[in-house]
Structure formats: C-alpha cells, structure tokens
Amino acid sequence: MILPLLPLSHVFLGLTAIAWKASARATLIAALIIDISLLAMAFSPAAHWLSGLSVGGWVDVIGIRLTLDLLARDFLLLTVLLELAVVVYIWRQHVRPMFVILLQFLVGSVIALILSQDLFNIYVILELLTLVSFLLVAYDRRTFQIWASLKYLILASLGMSIFLLGVAVVYANVGSLGLAAIGQTVIADPHAEWIPLAAALLVAGVSVKAGILTFSLWLPDAHSTAPAAISALLSGLVIKMGVVVLIRLAAIFPLGLVLQILGGITGIGGAIYAMSSRDLKRMLAFHTLSQMGYLLIGMSTATHNAANGVLAYALAHGSFKALLFLAAGTAFDAVGSTNIAHMIHTRHLIPLRTRAALLLGTLAIVGLPPFDGYIAKAPLLAAAHGWANQAILVLIGIGTAASFLKLLPLFKGPYRRVGNDPAWQSYVILALPILLFLPIERALFGAAFVLPAMNWVIAMESLAVLGVGWLVFRIHRRTEARPPEGLLRLETATAAILLGFAAVYALLKFA
Amino acid sequence: MGWLNGTTIAMILFAIGTTALIVRRDLVIKLLALGLINSSGILFLISIRFRPQMVAPILPVPAWVPIADPLPQALVLSAIVINFAILALSLVFVMLLVERYHTTDCERIEHAVDTEKAAQESQAPEGDSQASDAERPHR
C-alpha cells in the first residue's frame, strides 16, 4: 500500500531543498536518513505488507501496480549503496545545491522504476531519468559535455518514442498495460501475430537506455565526459535501469536468442573498443558496454540461477565500476588528466588510497577469484549452456583482462604519501561489497547460489581467461589498430538504432 | 481508403522524422524532426484502436454508442508534456553550443568538439586553460 512513498519521499526532499534553498549538506543528510529507513523497510520481515493492489486502489486494468520483489530489493540495495558512496565522495567538495536536488530526483526516479510493473509508467519514469541525467552530464558546462549530453537526449528520446510505439501495440492487443496481464496474454497465445513486433519495438526502445550495442552509441561520450560522481552514478546505476526493464520484458516475451546475440555484440564490441582506448574514463565507459554483455547472456539463459546471477552481477558491477570512476575522478584532480600513459608517468602524484582503490576495482572487474566480479560471474559461467554462450563469456573476459592490464604499471612504486585523499571513505563503502560479496549474495539469493563460486574448475577457468587476456594484451600492444570512432557520431548512432530495431524484429519474427 | 488510417500516417510521419533527423545537419531542424517523431508516436497511440463511429469519452453517452478508449488519451497527455520538456531543454543546450561555436551545423560542431578534446589531451595537463583552438576561427 505505501510503496509509492518510497520514490516520492526522495522527490519530495528534492523539491523541499529547491523551494527553501536548503544547504547541500542538510539535504544529503536527510536523503541518507530516508535511504536507511527505505532499506530497513524493504528488508524487514514485514515487507510483504508493502506490495498489494494497484496504486491508490484503483481498477486493476487501468491502475498502476508496484511490487517489491527480489529484483527490486537487489537494485534498491545497489541504489542506496551508490548514493551513499557518492554523497560521501562529494561531501568535502563545494557542490551547488542544484546538484544535490537533481541527485534526489535521480534516486527517486530510479526507485520508482525498479518498483514499477506498468509499461507506460516505465515510459514516463525512463523519460524523467533521461532528463535528469541529461542535466547532470553537462553539469560543468564544458562544451564537449554539452554536446555529449545533447546527443544522449536526442538518441534516448528517439528510443523512447520507439518504446511508446511498442506500448501502443501491446495495449491494442492486450487491453491493459500491467506487466502481469501482458504476461498472461502472451502465455495464453505465445504465437500471436502481434508479439514479434511489440517485443521488437519495446526491446529496441529500451536498449537505447540500457547500454546495448548498437543502440547505445551515445554512452561512451556521455559517461566519459561527465563529472566523476555523475559517471559513477550513470555507469553504476542509471544504465542498469534499462536492464531492469529488459529483465521484466524478458520474463514476458521469448527473447532468448535476441538477448544472446545482442549480448555477444555488446560484450565483444565494447571490449574491443575498450582495449584500444587510451583514456581511463573512456575505457571505463566502454567497459560499461562490455559488462552489459554478461548481463544479457545471463538473461538469455532462462534458469533460476542465471536470473539470480544477473542480479548479482548488476550489483557487483555497480560497486566496482562506481569505485573505478570515483577513483579516476580523484586521480584526475591529482594529475590533471585521465590519459593512461600520462597517469602512469605521474603515478607518484596520485594519492595512495586512490591507487589502492583503482587496483581493487581492476582486480574485481577482471574477475580474480576472491573478489565480487568473480563471485558474481561464476553462476553465469556455470549456468551458460551451449558453446556460443560460453564462448561469448570467455571472450568478454579476455577482452576485459586485456584492456585492464594496461593499468598495471600504475600500481608499481614509488609509494610516497602525497596530498590527502579527500574521499577515501567512499572507497571503503564501495570496497565493502567487493570484499564481502559472498555473505551478501548468500543472504539475498540463498546458499545454493554461491556454490559455483566455490567450484575450483570455474576458478581455474577464470584464471586461464586472465592468462589469455595477458597474451592478447602483449600482442595488441604492438599493433596500432583502432576501431573507427566515426560510429559514435550522431547520425551514425541514429541510423544504428533504426537498423538495430529492424534486426531485432527480423530475429523475433523469422528465427 | 481503408489503408489511409491514423497508424499508417503516423508511421509515415515517423519515417519522415527519422530521415530528417539523420540527413539534415542543422540542429534546430534535427530538434523539429525529433518533435515530429514524438508526435507520430502520439498519433499512433491515439488512432490504434480508434473506429470511425466512436465518440469522445465524455459522459453522458448513450449506452449503444461506442466510446473512444480514454486510457490512451490520458497517456498521451503525459507524452505531450514530456515532449515539451525535452524540446525546451535541448533548445537551451543548442543555445549554449551556438554561443560557443556560432553555428548550428551538427558536423561542424562535432568537428570542433573533437579538435577541442584532442587539444585538451595533447596539451600539458598542468595548464587547465579552457581557451582552445576552437575559439579562434569564429568571430
């Protein structure tokens, strides 16, 4: 019954802050108090009391339904974690109240989205999310931020109108917008004529927001140019919102093959671009794409463990990617550039804790066994059936390892104390899940879920992938081959969305 | 003329909009095209379950007269406002870009942004001066 209050409280806080010009810190403290109570509510034993009829008790066909399921809890945890880390990160910085207000709107709409069970509600919230992140990307008003941000808005808006077409097709055939009702209709007649078109429109529309190639060619620019705290939120959290919608859609429509193919393209394409990028933030942004590949492959495998693996990996990726972006931001402040060669050259100027954070994030993202990247990847590897899925996962792993090995010289000496590290507490917050992922997963998904991570075959496989990644890195270092950057231009990205839609449709219709 | 219904026209509008969005280089025209695409989605939603004999969903309506479905109409009201919000914000950003580059030509802006970024990467990172080469060619 009181589920709508969860997002509305953040929204209300944001509006209060802007109307009464509250100071940034007061707003942040209030936001944290709200977050803690949200978490307590969501994970309390009485949580089932929260979900109920549609919002406001209106007629079920027309009204909007919200639920607090496992997926919502998982992402709620991620949201609160990232918000906490970002709040700590910007605590000492001089931020304008506007930043904090937009942050509240962002968190509010994220929470609303993970609860929502209604297609049109999802559309509205995704648009709100687009607008808020659009404003946040260009927060520093540098021209390349403004351009990246505008490109993002144009492409996302095109995607959302494709999504709206999909909503229309669904509504015309189901007569309701609730996901449950749509699911029932699809189960009743899985070969109905409208399903491929509706599914293709919805998937293509939401893929633009979800960081999936070839739909999300705006992502590298937007995520690499935004201020560090924003990049962390966008890559760790906002991009996952598209994934949330995709998970919900995959539960309704038969999307297995499409997700597998998109996952392959996204994962491998992102890794190839990441391998040849020389800027740390840009590489991280491309890796956001490549890690989406894991999630998509997981989604395409319709087993219980794979589904949980997707949730676990989303949580893990959120934590280490945010850690990497925040540390990259501090490193930029210290040495004035995120060019990897330059960073390595001036590594003695980067504060020690920041370097430690970068190291931890690197170890987690390449999937070294005790860290959360590995623990979350293990169930996906175990659940992936068929050589194609296995091959894609292994290739993404190799690409990730090959590109992050570039950072290794950064961690060599000299280790001198330089400057102070203003935001090290935020690293600690994000390091907690990276180091303590096993108990968290156990608590969320049950004991059976963590078994693959204990399997020594999978552990060996991960190590082997790392080894091959090292080889690829050595070979690739000598070549000057770089994938074309022209793909990321506005016109090409627009055409890629349309082409992607046609391809998804063909797959759903004829395969 | 059965084929000339709202959904067909909406999709033709969509095609015109995407063509203009890709082909035209002027950012203002790109935004107009984006608005057209969004409008086409709205027209699609309104007309998809519309039958010619339906009347507006405002009571009282005699029981034997079919009512146009009110739900899509309610949804569309939100969509129109959202489109307005997108337009206003993107126009502001275009204004910021024009102030900097004195052009609305998309290719020129992309070129200028690229050179600016390259200049920033190559310059010694100590000097955090924002002045760059892109400022120069335009007065």
Place this chain on the structure above:
Amino acid sequence: MISRTVLLGLLPIIAGIALFQRRRLTAVIGMGLFSLVLTANYLLHSAPDVAVTEAAIGAALVTVIYMLAIRRTGRLLVVADEVPGLLAFEGDQPVGVEVDILGGFARRLGLDLSIQIVPHQDVETVLLRGDADLGAGGLSAELDARLHRSRDHLTTAWVRLRPKGGTDLDSEEIPTAKRCEYPGYFSDLIEAVQRNDPVEATLDMARFLAVSRNDLSSWSVTRLLSPRGYAFVAAPRRKRLRDQLTAYIDELERSGLLDDMIRRHLA
C-alpha cells in the same frame, strides 16, 4: 470520414515540406502549422482532451519558444583569412574595405554579416562544401570552376617572398603561381616573419604591405607579373548572390563610395 482522410493525408505533406526547408524560420512555422492540423486530427479522432493540450503546448508554446530562440534574420556567412586593410579584426570588430562592402551588401539583403576566419588555402574547400555563402580576404587567383567570382573591387599584384640563399627559381616559373600561398593563418605568417623563421610565401599586395612593416632584409622579394583584381567568390549554386554582389559593387563605384572606402583603409 472524408475530412478525416484529407486531414490525415495533409500531415505527411506539411511535415515533409517543412522539414526540408532551407530556412529554419520557415521550417519552424511549417511545423507550427503541422501541429494545428494535428490538433484537428485529434478532434476528429474523438480525442478533444488531447486536441486541447496539443493546441496549447504543441502549436502555441513550442512554436513560440522556437521563434524566441532562433534568430529572426538569416546570416550571410563569409569565410576569409585576415588581410590587414581588406578584412581584419581589431579586437572583436572586423574592419577593412571588404568588410565595408560586405556589411553594406548584407544590410541591403536584410542579413546579419558573420565572418569566419579560416586559412587562405581552406576558403575554396569550405565554399565547395557549401558551409558558407561567400569567400573573401584578398582572393585574386582563379579558383575552382564551380565557384562564382564577382567583379573586382581593387587591383593588386603578387609578390614572392623567399629566404635569401635558397634555390632561385627561373623567372619563367613565376607566373605559374596560382594564388597566395603561405602556411596556415595569415597571423601565423606574420608571427613567423617576426621571429625570422625562413618561410616561403606568395602574397598579394595588401598582405605584402602588412608583412613589409617588418624587417625583410633576410628575404628576397620578387614581384610577379600579371596584375590581378581582388574579388569575392560565391559558393556553388549561389550564382544569383554573386550577380547581386557584382551589381552592388558597380553601384558603389558609380557613387564614389568605393574610392572613399579604399582611401580610408588603405591610405
């Protein structure tokens, strides 16, 4: 039924025409008209609420905001390199003979004059790309055949500047110089000469005068034959613009204003 069909059929026609207009203002007004027709369509689809909202927001507010944001007048976009006396910036203000001519010409056409500085060598490419309307800045050579050259407004000659001690060219080769040649922006050349870098350049008179304010003792200076005229160049498919400009220069000459301008800036 028929009215609905007609109004629906009108939509793509208006949108197609509006979005492929050259002028932005026409496109904006066209899309405003499109919104009005769309409103009528919503009414005929029994959606009066949507019609009211679309009329208020889509047709009125959006159009008003576009109209407020975009410039009412069009722009006459000129690309040129700086030539002291003809076209150069003093602070933020462009001054020179060509600026005066172009400024008056733009006022006559009701356009804002907008000058963009590019290296002399790039003027031709920019014009051929269609990124500007006119080229200026001491153009005296024959350019690409697709460009339209206006009448001359001033005669000039070419001067060749070479570091002393370099290989001397035969005088036979001199007339093959097709145009002014120097590296990059003209301001870069001036700086190079001031630094005494050994640069080679082929210059027109106005540029040479600007350069010769510096010490030229370490250069050999050759005057090339065949006096030429300075002219403006219009982009491909802007032949009419060229004709208008030629007529305007004729008029200036007849009224004696052209001589005044030249005396003011080049005396």
Place this chain on the structure above:
Amino acid sequence: MRRPVRTTLVVALSLLVCGIVIFDLAVSEAPLRPDDSVLLATKTGASNLVSAIYLGARLYDTLFEVLVFTVAVIGVCFYLSERPSTARPSAIPESHVLQASAQILFPLILLLGLYLTFFGHLSPGGGFSGGVVAASGLLLCVMSIGLDTVYRRLSGAGIERLEWALPMLIVAVCVLPLAFGRSPLSNLLPVGRARQVFGSPSILLLNILIGLKVLIGSWMVLHAFIRHRGEI
C-alpha cells in the same frame, strides 16, 4: 560515403522501419471495456473519462509528469540564468495593431485558461492545458505592455518559490489520504453529485494546483527564452 548514396540509404532504412510496423501491425478485435471506464467515472465523479484516468486511476503517472515539467523548468532556468542575457530595451517588437489586439485578447485568453482548468473534469481541458493557455495570455501581455512591466509584477523569490512549492503540495495532496487510513493516491475528498463543478472535488483541486504550477512554470520558461532571445 557520398552524400546522395547516404541519403538514399537513410531513406531506405526509414522506409524499412515504417514498413515493418505498417505491414505487421496486428490489432485484436476484442471489444474495449467501457464498464471499467464508467465505473471509474462514478468512483471519481468526473464525467470526462480522460480526466478521471489522468488524475484518478493513473495519478501516479501524472505525478511523474509534473516532475518532468518541473525538471524542465529547473534545467532551463539553471542553464540560462548564469549567462549574460541579450540586453534589449524592449524584448518583443510591437506594432500598434498587435498591441491593441493583445489588449483585447488577453482577458479572453485568461478566461479560456480558467475555464479549461475549472471544468477540466466535465469537458475537455485540464490543469495542464489551462496553465499553458494562461501563460500564452501572459505572453500577449508582454507584447502589449512590455516585458519589464510584466516582469516587475511577476517576479521575485515568491513566485519562484511557489513554482517549487506547488509540486510539493501536489505530492502532499496525493499522499494525504494515508492520514485518513486510505491508500495514497486515492481520492482525497468525497465524491459529490455527478456533472457538477464540485462533483469531483479531488480532481478539481488537483487541476487547480497543476494549472497554477504550469502557469508559473511556463512563464518562467518563456521569460528565460525572451531574455535570451534570438541567440541561435
């Protein structure tokens, strides 16, 4: 790639997408469910079913839509405010004909906006369109008496704070039923007689709040654009 080739490809791609949707569009012939709508009308007391859904059953959507609008206003003001404006003495060129007609039209348009807002639950209209229409009335007012005069009367921290406080109030009105033991986003006030102005007080209240909010918001957006006029 050469330009004509590229254009042809783009046109073909657009036509492909458009063709896919046109030729594969299937719509079920299942009848609509008017019973739900009628039930809704009695539950909210609004005879305009669109309003009943917009501010009743799907109020949650509308709330986020109001938020989208608020974010747009925040964004426009935030990004335009810190820049030097094109200082012109009179923002909009006025001719006498325009001035005279604006003076006559202004009250009419304001009246139309009020009507749309107050009768939104009975006839087409509602808070959003009412607010925007009233704001365009204000624009006419700017044309007739000049920006400065209008701005002097309609500016200051009070107006701006109202713009941010109104969505708070709207959220509060939506959540308030919780205080009476009902679920949030349900009807706050009891339903009255059908087809009366006060027949559905909750929707009327929401319409008025939204109308006021949109009026102020659109005015702020318009004002920002007038000050930075003609920059593109």
